[in-house]
Amino acid sequence: MKTKLNLATCLIAGLAFGFSANAQKTTITKAALPANAQTFLKTHFAGQEPSYIIKDKETFSTDYKVQFTNNTEVEFDGKGNWEEVDGNHTAIPAAIIPKTIATYLKANFANTTVTKISKDYNGYEVDINNGLELEFNSKGIFTRIDN
Structure with missing residues (x-):
């Protein structure tokens, strides 16, 4: 049993190394x-x-x-x-921000700018210049402030 486990572990490690080496x-x-x-x-x-x-x-x-x-x-x-x-702590172009997110920011965080935005299948993560990191779902609806 131990031999099979070690062989499996070596195989997985080898594959992982092979993928990263590529x-x-x-x-x-x-x-x-x-x-x-x-x-x-x-x-x-x-x-x-x-x-x-x-x-x-x-x-x-x-x-x-x-x-x-x-x-x-x-x-x-x-x-x-x-x-x-x-933007590495400077404002990014406003036109990149989806309209629903821009509307939310204007209503709730006036006088701030977006310094970073990222998106994936779950939604958007938005950093604003007051230090907050906000999360929005894939439709641009605010979900929470991330710490």
């Missing part, structure tokens, strides 16, 4: 980004050139990270859909 990070140009990502950057970051763009290719997924000279970072999935925009 990760490849390369620097690419803006033209090499998926079309959705290029459109997003043209729309929300017109006139700004990235400092660098990294393509992170792993065994089962590909992600992209774009950083601008003002330290704003944008992360995209393999299809070029944005997953996170991080």
Whole structure:
């Protein structure tokens, strides 16, 4: 029994190492980004050139990270859909914020700006410049303040 457990543990560890060893990070140009990502950057970051763009290719997924000279970072999935925009404590473009979230913020946190927004299948996480981190569901409805 112990031999089978050790063999299984070694097999799992070997697979995990193999998957992580297959990760490849390369620097690419803006033209090499998926079309959705290029459109997003043209729309929300017109006139700004990235400092660098990294393509992170792993065994089962590909992600992209774009950083601008003002330290704003944008992360995209393999299809070029944005997953996170991080202004690194400075305001991000307001047009990125979904309307329901923007309406909630205007009504409940007037005179604040969004410094970071991330989204996944559960919803959105929004950091505002007063230090709060707010969570919204996938429809943009406020759910809670995260500590």
